[in-house]
Amino acid sequence: MNRLEMKLCAAALALIATGACQAQDKLSLVLNWLPGADHAPIFYAQQQGWYKQAGVDLKIENGKGSSFAAQKISTGESQLGIIDMMTAFDFRGKGAEMTAVMAIYANSPFGFYWKKSSGIKSPKDFAGKRIGTPPGDAARTVWSAISKSLGVPEDSVKWVNVAPEGKIAALQTGAIDITQHFYSVNYVYERTFGPDLGFVAMRDVGFNPYSNAIFVNPKAAKDQAAAVKKFISVTQRAYVACIETPAPCIAAVSEAASQKSEDVEASWRDTKPLLIDANSKITFGSFDPKRMTADYQLAKSAYKDMKDFPVTDFYTNDFLDKTQKVK
Numbered sequence: 001m002n003r004l005e006m007k008l009c010a011a012a013l014a015l016i017a018t019g020a021c022q023a024q025d026k027l028s029l030v031l032n033w034l035p036g037a038d039h040a041p042i043f044y045a046q047q048q049g050w051y052k053q054a055g056v057d058l059k060i061e062n063g064k065g066s067s068f069a070a071q072k073i074s075t076g077e078s079q080l081g082i083i084d085m086m087t088a089f090d091f092r093g094k095g096a097e098m099t100a101v102m103a104i105y106a107n108s109p110f111g112f113y114w115k116k117s118s119g120i121k122s123p124k125d126f127a128g129k130r131i132g133t134p135p136g137d138a139a140r141t142v143w144s145a146i147s148k149s150l151g152v153p154e155d156s157v158k159w160v161n162v163a164p165e166g167k168i169a170a171l172q173t174g175a176i177d178i179t180q181h182f183y184s185v186n187y188v189y190e191r192t193f194g195p196d197l198g199f200v201a202m203r204d205v206g207f208n209p210y211s212n213a214i215f216v217n218p219k220a221a222k223d224q225a226a227a228v229k230k231f232i233s234v235t236q237r238a239y240v241a242c243i244e245t246p247a248p249c250i251a252a253v254s255e256a257a258s259q260k261s262e263d264v265e266a267s268w269r270d271t272k273p274l275l276i277d278a279n280s281k282i283t284f285g286s287f288d289p290k291r292m293t294a295d296y297q298l299a300k301s302a303y304k305d306m307k308d309f310p311v312t313d314f315y316t317n318d319f320l321d322k323t324q325k326v327k
Contacts, residue, residue, distance in 0.1 A: 025227035089299035093306030132176030
């Protein structure tokens, strides 16, 4: 064999070896909604090739709400998805199988907005007012618990059905007196209403369940456990990196979602406080057993038809990379 043939053989072997090393496990992740600042770390990790480097071929799917994501995961259409915790409890209590494997919102994003000029000075003035949300709004479904935290009689408000994209307009025109929105879009309300904006964050008044989290389909958790673990490790790494240095993450999701970077930056500013709790400094994304038990009891009180199940079967910290933590 001459020198040229030897080089060609070496090159062929290198290509074969490279192909073997790059064998990828396919996973699909359905978002809770359209891409936003809270998803920036996932898109950043995808852009940087971190998932592929870990051996994961990740497909990111746009969502249509937590219920949509819960349906896709429980049926196995998607292996992974982002779901609000209360919605997931409701689905699990009706027999849908899914397991929480990583917390994203360690703090509740629920907040109520109103115009000061309407005469509302604080939640104590909510009685007799109209709250506009979609019928299946997560905060609306657990209003019995929220009303207690606000000190408002549960049956003292009137609920008005408003589409998600119509909340701000309805508040502007006076069609409703109050609305509820995730704090990640707080900046939009501040820009729209300025000093006339009234607001209360539920996490500041004693209502602070876990919210958005990554859930896995049971079959994927069993059959693709190694791939799921790799995905979670990379995702933890990405969130920790973006908390420390947000600019490249903001750019990644802005490009992927064709959004203005200044809007994503403002949303990330509002999102960051939701991502971090005491556990985040031990292991980012981990679930506290006491909080999960309390959240389960909260869900039981809100969803009257929710069947009992062991809360310890509903979540796990076993897929987490214990080295990933917020400084």
